[in-house]
Amino acid sequence: MKSYGFGSRSFDVFNYIALTLLGLAILFPFYYLLNLSVSGPIAVSNHEVYLWPVDFNVESYKRVFAEPLILSAYWNSIRYTVVGTFFVMVVGCLTAYPLSTKRLLLQRPIVIMMTFTMFFSGGLIPSFLLMKGLGLLNTIWVLVVPGAFTFWNILLLRTNFQSLPEELFEAARIDGANDWHVLLRIVVPLSKPILATIALFAAVGQWNAFFGPLIFLNSDDMYPLTILLRRVLITQEVFDDAALATADPRYRLGANISIQMATIFVTVGPILLLYPFLQRYFVKGALVGSVKG
Amino acid sequence: MNRLPTLPASAHRERIDKDAASGGAIRRLIDNIRHNPHLYLMVLPGVLGFLLFHYVPMYGIVIAFQDYDLISGFWHSDWVGMEHLVSFFNDPTAWRIIRNTLLLGFYSLLFGFWPPIVLALLLNEASRAWFKKIVQSVSYLPHFIAVVIVVGMLMQLTSENGLINLLLNKLGFDNVHFFTDPSYFRTMYVISDVWQSIGWNSILFLAALTGIDPELYEASYMDGASRFRRMLHISLPGIMPTISIVLILSASHIVSVGFEKVYLMQNPAIYEVADILATYVYRRGIVGGDFSFAAAVGLMNNIAALLILWVANRTASRLRQESFW
Numbered sequence: 001m002k003s004y005g006f007g008s009r010s011f012d013v014f015n016y017i018a019l020t021l022l023g024l025a026i027l028f029p030f031y032y033l034l035n036l037s038v039s040g041p042i043a044v045s046n047h048e049v050y051l052w053p054v055d056f057n058v059e060s061y062k063r064v065f066a067e068p069l070i071l072s073a074y075w076n077s078i079r080y081t082v083v084g085t086f087f088v089m090v091v092g093c094l095t096a097y098p099l100s101t102k103r104l105l106l107q108r109p110i111v112i113m114m115t116f117t118m119f120f121s122g123g124l125i126p127s128f129l130l131m132k133g134l135g136l137l138n139t140i141w142v143l144v145v146p147g148a149f150t151f152w153n154i155l156l157l158r159t160n161f162q163s164l165p166e167e168l169f170e171a172a173r174i175d176g177a178n179d180w181h182v183l184l185r186i187v188v189p190l191s192k193p194i195l196a197t198i199a200l201f202a203a204v205g206q207w208n209a210f211f212g213p214l215i216f217l218n219s220d221d222m223y224p225l226t227i228l229l230r231r232v233l234i235t236q237e238v239f240d241d242a243a244l245a246t247a248d249p250r251y252r253l254g255a256n257i258s259i260q261m262a263t264i265f266v267t268v269g270p271i272l273l274l275y276p277f278l279q280r281y282f283v284k285g286a287l288v289g290s291v292k293g
Numbered sequence: 294m295n296r297l298p299t300l301p302a303s304a305h306r307e308r309i310d311k312d313a314a315s316g317g318a319i320r321r322l323i324d325n326i327r328h329n330p331h332l333y334l335m336v337l338p339g340v341l342g343f344l345l346f347h348y349v350p351m352y353g354i355v356i357a358f359q360d361y362d363l364i365s366g367f368w369h370s371d372w373v374g375m376e377h378l379v380s381f382f383n384d385p386t387a388w389r390i391i392r393n394t395l396l397l398g399f400y401s402l403l404f405g406f407w408p409p410i411v412l413a414l415l416l417n418e419a420s421r422a423w424f425k426k427i428v429q430s431v432s433y434l435p436h437f438i439a440v441v442i443v444v445g446m447l448m449q450l451t452s453e454n455g456l457i458n459l460l461l462n463k464l465g466f467d468n469v470h471f472f473t474d475p476s477y478f479r480t481m482y483v484i485s486d487v488w489q490s491i492g493w494n495s496i497l498f499l500a501a502l503t504g505i506d507p508e509l510y511e512a513s514y515m516d517g518a519s520r521f522r523r524m525l526h527i528s529l530p531g532i533m534p535t536i537s538i539v540l541i542l543s544a545s546h547i548v549s550v551g552f553e554k555v556y557l558m559q560n561p562a563i564y565e566v567a568d569i570l571a572t573y574v575y576r577r578g579i580v581g582g583d584f585s586f587a588a589a590v591g592l593m594n595n596i597a598a599l600l601i602l603w604v605a606n607r608t609a610s611r612l613r614q615e616s617f618w
Contacts, residue, residue, distance in 0.1 A: 095339030122350025
């Protein structure tokens, strides 16, 4: 497919320039705002920061990590993510395995019942009233349990389980293994790649979740980072405190911008750091979803 | 010796078959459960969870036709029929909200649909593997960033002290109030959407491109076709089936514009363009406590989304058959 010639060369040049510009357009906002977070307040408010940090310092990060609201939100995000992912995996495996064998007489009705939920839902208000009625509002459970009953994950797992060689299960059962053994000792170990992919998407989804926490939580000590971020970045009500109230207004403006940006990077930090190592699972997830789509 | 064990077994099977024929479905089900108790135990939490978290809310839709209040509950609230929907459509803001929802969905489709295709075509032509890999990794990244962060970044960049206004000033223009001026809302929504999803949405097209027969490219090379022409006349037609299916399926999302980003970007100053059905339902229902009214509006939105999705799915599967057989 290689061809050399003037036309092909100039096409290449154009192509590489276009793709490089796109890459820069995507990365530059991160880079620029990162610079704001590590620059001095006066430099920030005087618009001296463009391509590199000015008066480099990490004061903003110190203040972000000293803020009890942020720390508790961080802890909440971590526990919602861990517990939520755990529930997705457990419910996913437990439901997908029986639905992948032919021995379940009720398989078809159950699958139809679950598939329907992908197309139609009761909507926000009835769900909210249900959670209220169950007494789950403002608890961790409202964020981690209902989300585990998403048929999409179960469908992906089921498809994957069905592709495993049937003889393996037969042999195990003849050897006296019951279904729990088959699931835990054979099916799950053989499905590690798809399980990793689903766990990853569930984890990122929980970490970034905003809608659920906004609707179902109502106290500071339960909010995850995303909700707190809204108050830091958009309604700007968290850091505008007494410590800065007496300071010079330009200093205050710059410091506030710096702190806001630091909060952003503290939140995306885990994703940015893990992303390069986990990228291939992410991409696998995009394609695995499309096969059955 | 041989006959003894086989005889009872076959007799047993015969008995089951007879039971199955005469005893009916219930008997067969009980038998099935008795033989696979563990399977049923495993699937039970899933079934209960779906019933509780999906089907109970579906039943809860009845409040859309009631005058629901928290004390009387589902069972004792008064029935009012279609009153809430009628009052919604009699309110002039209803049409504004429907129009906003459709326009936002339409613009997202119009301006968001083709950039991933262009990206995939360009990536496909990049022969250096390491370069291609870096651009791919970078372009997928924003997909994993929380919406609230994307909006926060956008607000900082477009704020009075933000980079974009600084550049405008340098070029001799006045400051623009991007977030309080209604005329910029849709543009910002769509541009940030493209920024966040161009890479991720190109994955499907890239995968489709790898499926094109290399002989086609070789033949066109022999014929002296330029790279650009090959892209236009081989690559693009080669992924046309994927393009049309993805287009139809994304068109089906036109009435289900996501809540989060609009909610985070909107403020009362720009409600005239930025208020959509999802945010309206949230504001009237969860914030305002007008549960029945909000549920009725939400139900209308869900039914519209379901209808469109159904039509889109049918069209897509028809296309799929045509393209494969």
